[in-house]
Amino acid sequence: MSTGMRTDFETEAVRLVSAAAAARGWRVDVEPSTRFCCRVVTGSGVGFVVGTDLGLNDSASRRVAQDKAFAAHFLGVDGVPVVETRVLPSAAEVEVLSGWEWPVVVKPCRGHGGLGVGLARGVEEIEEAYTAASALDSVVVVQRYRSAAEVRVMVLDGEVLASFGKERAEGRIGANLSQGAAWTDVSERLHPEVAMLAVRATGCLGLRVSGVDILLNRWDGTEGAEVLEVNATPGLRALAMHRPEKLDRLIARALDRLC
Known part of the structure; x- marks a missing residue:
């Protein structure tokens, strides 16, 4: 199963956590093929680090x-x-932007790293921006541009x-x-x-x-x-x-x- 786009720093984060855990005398198992994930085993339990997700948030x-x-x-x-944010159901349903000024920012709802984010300066640019965002997420949002x-x-x-x-x-x-x-x-x-x-x-x-x-x-x-x-x-x-x-x-x- 893919874990998405990986960066060099994400593997570096795993290395840093592994070193800190080992310094405490804990067992550390790093997944060897990507080094993107590690398991830390202590006398009290088990925890995982995946990339830069250190496991602090539920x-x-x-x-x-x-x-x-x-x-x-x-x-x-x-x-x-x-910042005002609305779901854009489709490129044709621009009425959800009623009362907004242009331009607007179009994004994948669950995107990250700026991928799929576009700026629409008018109704005529919504379709292109929507297509780029929807290629990464089935839900697309628009935000007021500032x-x-x-x-x-x-x-x-x-x-x-x-x-x-x-x-x-x-x-x-x-x-x-x-x-x-x-x-x-x-x-x-x-x-x-x-x-x-x-x-x-x-x-x-x-x-x-x-x-x-x-x-x-x-x-x-x-x-x-x-x-x-x-x-x-x-x-x-x-x-x-x-x-x-x-x-x-x-x-x-x-x-x-x-x-």
């Missing part, structure tokens, strides 16, 4: 966070400011680990590292209210660890702050690059659950 909460329509609904119910600063806030057990300003690569809609975006550590400049917004969004979805993408007028302000997405994996590659001590803390917390 499966139901992780699935809700991955589903952009579900997540937007439950965040909105709790009064969290969130030309705004974007920040990824990483949360662990109700505390902010780090935050990164995200600069899109030229010609890209998303600001993912896998798409060539540049992430800058803005942890010391993030406004406390924006940090608390990320913590609140994480709690609303029942997650212990997350990477919350927030749009706002400027990285160090609060105006226009809206949650764009809540990711059940926070962005370990950025932590490894800029805040390795925070990554060590996250791995230790993941292993502590097995004690």
Whole structure:
């Protein structure tokens, strides 16, 4: 069974967890053909790490966070400011966008890494964007487009680990590292209210660890702050690059659950 697209850092994450577990004297079994998954066996139980999923979030909460329509609904119910998100049943049913201004962002509902994301500048571009998104997911969503600063806030057990300003690569809609975006550590400049917004969004979805993408007028302000997405994996590659001590803390917390 395929586990989806794999990256070099995901196998590196498994290696880091394996080393930390072995240092505790625990048994570690790494699946040898891909080295994408490992099992940690302790005197108290068994735990798995798959890529950058360290096993801290329960499966139901992780699935809700991955589903952009579900997540937007439950965040909105709790009064969290969130970028308006609607399901687009088909390319022909553009009436769901009544009252919206163009352009709009079209995405696979459960997509990741910026794959299948398109910008439709008018009704005539919806079909092409819908086709690209629906090739990756049977459910397609649309979101209001905002030309705004974007920040990824990483949360662990109700505390902010780090935050990164995200600069899109030229010609890209998303600001993912896998798409060539540049992430800058803005942890010391993030406004406390924006940090608390990320913590609140994480709690609303029942997650212990997350990477919350927030749009706002400027990285160090609060105006226009809206949650764009809540990711059940926070962005370990950025932590490894800029805040390795925070990554060590996250791995230790993941292993502590097995004690």
